[in-house]
Amino acid sequence: MKKEMLSEPAVPNLRQSGLSRRKFFGITGGLVAAGMLLDACNKDDDNPSNNTGNTINLGSGDTGILNYAYALEQLEAAFYMQVAMTPYSGISSGEMSLLTDIRDHEVAHREFFKKALGSAAIPALEVNFSSIDFSSRDSVLTTARSFEDLGVSAYNGAGQLITSPDYLVLAGKIVSVEARHAAYIRDLIANGSFAGSDVVDNNGLDKSRSPQEVLSIAGAYLKSSLNANNLPTS
């Protein structure tokens, strides 16, 4: 198969301290939650932009919305990179292949926003996955479902905040892929739940969430603190 693990230089945005522990993950068999390992690795990391306790300002206008999306894609990419590096026990080859696809998509989204934002991009975020048991299929898929459904609602809610038609279309190009991910993950958890009544209402509409609602949920998985106060609200 064409799929291979990302080599370390291929992931410029993620903390090297976490990623360089791939061999260590191999030794521990992925039984230890990744967040704990990332914690343990913090002390020898000297990247000033990642210091815990820093508040990162997303900015305003369309730039702020792009940074908001960039933050979410960083979170998703980091999650699936960990999933691909330390697959949960009992993972099937089909699941491994498509979860690796999803990782690639999220990395592509993350790198797209980083390039599109250029010097206006927020720094690489520190994630906190201490609540996730990466060895457990149930823990991983439940978290993946949360992330994907959250991402769908985030892009749906951000559409009206975007002023550039080009960026609106780009958000649209990404959100439907996130929805495809969400449907796949949900079907892995319970076949037929791809568009369950917990996410699609009686009008057949998916959820949309404001940045504030999204970040209050995503914040549990981030050590970095994000300031969304200057984002557009309408």
Add this chain to the structure above:
Amino acid sequence: MNFANILNEIAKADPEVFEKTSERRHVLKGLGRRIALTALPFAVGSVFQKAYGKTTDAVIDTLNFALRLEHLEAAFYNKVLTDAMSIIPTPAAVAAFTGIRDHEVAHVNFLTGAISAAGGTPQAMENYDFTAGGTFSDVFTNYDTLLAVAQAFEDTGVRAYKGGAGALMSNNTFLTAALNIHSVEARHAAHIRQMRKARGADVKPWITLNQSGIGSSAVQPIYNGEENTMQGGVQINGIAGGIGAEEASEAFDEPLDAATVLNIVGPFIM
């Protein structure tokens, strides 16, 4: 949704808006606080209709085009669940089609209501030929053909909503509603594609390059352009290790304009 800000923006663009709605001004102020978000499209539409006569033609046209596609999809799944029940192999498949059908019917009702409330004339249901003039002659007797047509409709729907979003930018309520439908169509598409994969089709929940995974060239226009890897001036192919043309194309779905969509669905409409 910040209803007060939408009104403020309109007031800026047209200072007379509040005079046009004079006796309804208190209604507007109350609306923002009292009405549930899901009810807003109708409430907003009816108030604006009285102020302006109708929402802009471009917005109505876009919603009506979406409605036209939803009618097609709803009629298709209704037909599946009546004429093709005997070839649907599992209860899970029946449940999937039923759930999708219910969403498409809900979309028809929602859009019909929204267009009416905004002062437009909703597109009516049309007559359909789900064989597309004989191209899919066994659509309701061959389960694999049925699934292929379903995939074609869902992937087309995703592209159509994406293509229509820009025309709704002047109306946040309708834009958000359309986006909330768009992602549901993508969920449907992913599931139908997995149903096909389970029967041996070479597809994934997402679209790789311009590959349909369907053995009929008639559906190719639905997938042409999906192989794009340039996004907003950024080349995604090679943007990171492991991201080649396939991954880059999968990571972004592509829009279609209404004319192209009409060419695709035209053969199904009598």
